[in-house]
Each structure stands twice: as structure tokens, then as C-alpha cells.
Amino acid sequence: MKRKVILLTVFYLLLIGIWQGVAALGIWPPYLFPSPSGVFDSLLAGFQDNSFTIGILASMKRVLIGYFISVAGGLLIGLAIGRVKVLDETVGTIVLGFQALPSICWLPIALLWFGLSESAIILVVVLGSLFAVTIGVDAGVKNVPPIYLRAARTMGAHGIDLYMKVIIPAALPSIISGLKQGWSFAWRALMAGELLYVSIGLGHLLTMGRELNDISQIIAVMIIIIVIGITVDRLVFTKLENRVRERWGLLNA
């Protein structure tokens, strides 16, 4: 652990040093190749005039709304196609098909339906992550060892109890993988959508950086996008995943 921290610190310091050195050589003009200090100044300025904070909050709100809708939908559809064979054979193929479609391809339809609105971008986020969640839930449900269900039924479980107390807990490790993947798809879909048209938000800050020829701002915003993506993934999903895997006894298997 300690070794890793030292290694990473040294690596990134070195990287930034080289970057600063190359920028100082002045081979490319600063509007094409910014220096790390320039990027740092942009970050500071962006947070000082609140434009970054506002952008982050706007983007987070969209992604959270969209993500929660797709989690709810993905759980329902995943449970349905995981348990009902005829739905799996029909609806299941649609899910697989749409999963292959890059989420931004939904944007034209979303714009036609909702115009240049919040709803359109949220629809893109939902459709970007819904299928990943669905597939995770579906896989988890299909792989529930039948003996758990039989054991529960002989103890008198039936109907909704069977879902809430056996199927979902048994499928949880796979459901969480689906949620994790769904999150990363939602985040990507949002950025793609915001880049294309939305005002206010991280994607919009990128577009503005380009329009103002401010490459430092572009890189500053890219760093923010990466940091948010990784933080949520690590702090929420990886932690959750490890805890569940440990409790389910999957770690030392």
C-alpha cells in the first residue's frame, strides 16, 4: 500500500515535471500546448468565479436523475427477463440490441421528442445506462442457484418474498456490477450529450473552452470529469462490490 502511494506520487510528479519542461521549451504555442501551471490557474479561476461549481452541480443533477431512472427500470426489466422465459426470448433480444447502440445515437430522437431541453439529455443518460443495468440484473437473476429457491420454498417462501429475500440478495454481486457499469455509461452519455448542445454543465464548459481558444480550461474540465468518474466508481461502487463479494464469500473462492 505504502509502496504504491510512493510510486504513484513519484510517477505523477515526474509526469507533470516533464510536461512543464516540454511546455517551457516553447516548441508549440501555449494555445495548443498548455503548461500544467496554466491548467492549474484555470482550475483555480474556474472554481473562484463558481463557473466550475455550477457546471459540476448541473451535470451531477442530470446524471443522478437519469441514473436513478435507469436503475429502477433496469431492476424491473432485468428481473422480468431473468425470470420469465418468454420475455427473455423477446424483450431480452431488444435489450442486447440496444446495448450495442452507442448512447449518443439516441440524441436525435430525444431532440425531436423533447426539443432542446433537460428531458432530452436525461433521456440520453437513461438510455445510455439502462441496458447495462438490465443486463447485470438479468445475469444475476439467471445465475441464482436453483437450490436457494427450493430451500426458500420449502420454508414457506413464495411470491414477492422469493424476490425480495432470495433472488435479489442472491443476485446482488452481479446486480452491483451492472450498476457500476451503468454508472460509467451514464456519465459518458451525459458528457457526449452536453458537448453537443446543452447550456451549463461540464460538457458545455468544454465547448466554451474551445470557442474561447482556452485550452487550459479544456484540460482543467477534462480533469474534473475524470476525477468525478473515478471517485464515484472507487468510493461507491468498488467499495460496495468488495463488501458484497466478501460477505457472499466470493473473495477467497
Added chain:
Amino acid sequence: MKTVNPPKKLDSLKPEKVIDLRQAICPHPLNVIRDTLRALRENDVLLAVSDHEPTALENAPRFCERRGYPFRTVEQEGVWNIFIQKVEDRDARLKVENVSKTFNSGDGKVSVLNDIDLTIRDGEFVTVVGSSGCGKSTLLNLIAGLDKPTSGRIFANGKRVEGPGSDRVVVFQEGALFPWLTVRENVEFGLKLRRVAPKIRKEMAQDYLKLVGLTENFHGSYVHQLSGGMKQRVALARALVMEPAILLMDEPFAALDIQTRESLQDELQRIWVESRKTIIFVTHNVEEAVILGDRVLVFAKNPGRIKSEHEIDIERPRQPGHPEVFLYTKWITDEIRENGEAVDEVQEAAV
């Protein structure tokens, strides 16, 4: 025990049927008596003649008491006559009537069970032994209501079996505990479904875990932290805590090493002696069947059917290697071998 037609008929000492157990060496008179009685009509009297004292006669009186058959023993010049009246099995816990089961497989239908008839009385400990694939688990699943018979009927606790119910809980071979719950939560699972209050639930779980011999410091553990033997103890506690009228066990000790298996066999016998629960225990190990069962049903294959049944009258607790256990085991194993049925497997298991 109630008898509608009092044993008055026995006073006349006029039997409808006589069997002489003095002839040749009759290895297991109880089986002969049982089978002969089965062929008789209600209230008929059977006279079994023996030159042993009845208690030595495979405990015929005990057999009659167990089943509620009125009987009388009369000694005449060293010859023992035991008069047994056949009465209906009034306290049947489980009745399996002409049950057959076929599965649809890739190339047509496979008959897995054929015309099974079986009555199990309240408090009986019945073991079912047979090589793998002969339909033992299928029968247990039908009784549990996890599957439906193709034809025939099953009655448990006086009601037709239509589906699973917690009056017939199954203990499976392995891997049926829920890994996302602690040991105690696993045991509380069924009680929670019954909406038992948390405090009572916890106490019951504790009591039953204690009953199966799991020390308190494991009650909070997760399933993957337990050894195979402990897991099966928990599985047993999880079934017993439901207080089912019938406990169904499908090779629950088959995956355990010998020492652990023997200690669990001891435990199960003790629990049965204390609770007199009706137990149907499936195994492919003849010795295990003899150690545990009052009655051993031998299953045959293709299609699955009950080939023979044996009354086991050995004092409990029975232990492996006990001479009587050994004799019964050998006898049943020999019988299976004679019929040329999947000898290897059963034989191997019997060793």
C-alpha cells in the same frame, strides 16, 4: 392408541393366516410378518409361530406396538405363538399412492418413478437407500411439493400435497444455506416469513443452533466461514426451527468426511429420540440407512421403485461397526447385489 375394533377377536385365537417362522432359517421375521399382514384384510388375525421368545423374535411385540396392532403372545411348551390383528394405519403422517413421475428429456420421456406406494406413520424414522439416479431425490421433491407427480397422489398431515409448505421442510445435501445471511439469520429466515417477532425468533434460532451443537461464537459468522459439517448443522437447525411435521433429508451428510458424518448421525439420532419427529432420510450409504432408520426402503432403478423394505430393530444410539449394524448392512447390501443392481456404488458406499 385407539382401536375401533377392540382386540376381542384375539380372544378366540382363531387366526385367518398362520406363518411358521421355525421353518428353515428365517433371517428377518419382522419383514415376513409385515408383508404377510399387508396382504391381509382389515381386522384379520395373523398367527406367527416361533421357537424363540418373542422379544428375540426380532422384537415382534415392539413392532406391533409401534404400529398400533393389537397382539397377544401365548407360550406352549417352548413354542411361542404371537397373534397379531391387522388394523388400519390411523396415524399416517404421509401417504404416497401410486405415484409415478416421468420427465421429458431430449429424446422422449423418461420414467423416473414408477407406481410408488408408501405409508409413513407419525414419528417414524424412514431411510431410503439406493444407487444414484434411481429417483430418491425426485421422490423427496414430490413429497416436499417442489415438483408434481405425473400420476398418483400424495397426502401429508392429512392434506393433499399441492405445493411446498413449511410442514415439510427439506435439508439438502449442500450449498443451500444463504451466503448473504449470518448463521443466525439463516435459521431465522423461515420464522421471519411467518412473521414471528424478532425477539422470539432470535431465541428460537439460538435454541435450535444449540440443539444441533453449534457453539454460540459461530452464530454471527457467515456461511463461507464454516466447515462442511457446521454448514449441515446449520441447515438442520434451519429446518428444525420451522418445527415441521415431516423432516425430509436428501443425502445431507454425503459430502462430509467420515468423522463428521458419524458425529452428525449421532446428533440426528439423539434429536429424533428426543423429538420423535417423522423423518424421511435419503442416502446412498447402506450403513447410514441402517444406523438411522427404523425402516429402510431399498430403491431400485429404471424405473425407480421401492424394491424391498427392512425393519431395523437395533437399540439406539446405533454406531457404525456395531455387530448388529454390520449384519443388517451386509444383509441389505447382499440383497442389492443379488439383484445385480448398481452393485458397485452401493457396495462401495456400504464399506
